[in-house]
Amino acid sequence: MAVKEKSAESKAILFYEREFYMFSNFSAFAVKYDGDMWPTAEHAYQAKKFYDFDIRDKIKSARSAQEAKQIAKVFEHEIRDDWEEVKLRAMEEIIWAKLSQHPYIQEKLLQTGERDIIEDSHKDAFWGWGPDRDGENHLGKIWMHVRKEMRTVHGEPKFFEGTPFKV
Secondary structure: OOOOOOOOOOOOEEEOOOOOHHHOOOOOOOEEEOOEEEOOHHHHHHHHOOOOHHHHHHHHOOOOHHHHHHHHHHOHHHOOOOHHHHHHHHHHHHHHHHHHHOHHHHHHHHHOOOOOEEEOOOOOOOOOOOOOOOOOOHHHHHHHHHHHHHHHHHOOOOOOOOOOOOO
């Protein structure tokens, strides 16, 4: 997904550790999801990979999003069998939960207008655009989809609580 130079209004929204850092799963916005309060969206996402409540509790107790990711990696042999089929939907549910619980993030999402939203990760070509800037950018696509749904279902610039589906 190469991004060409555009006018200031039409430039893509890059997030990772920039002005729109709140779109990152590592940003310090707690998320109530699956009946638990998670320190970050990354904690919730990593825990969703597992059915084992002991592993989920270890992830929940991680002191940072990075540590939550590392704990999940230690237990990768225990990841649920259907994870590859459900991970995009799980991420979308978590993003909706995060968005619905934080008016500041709703406001920032509306500020993006119709611009592309790209996870500016130089490492991750699945969730972001990766080292060659040609990655799949699934996290950015989810944020753009959620933005569109937010406007369609709830209108603009009204903020909302809840999600359009059960998480």
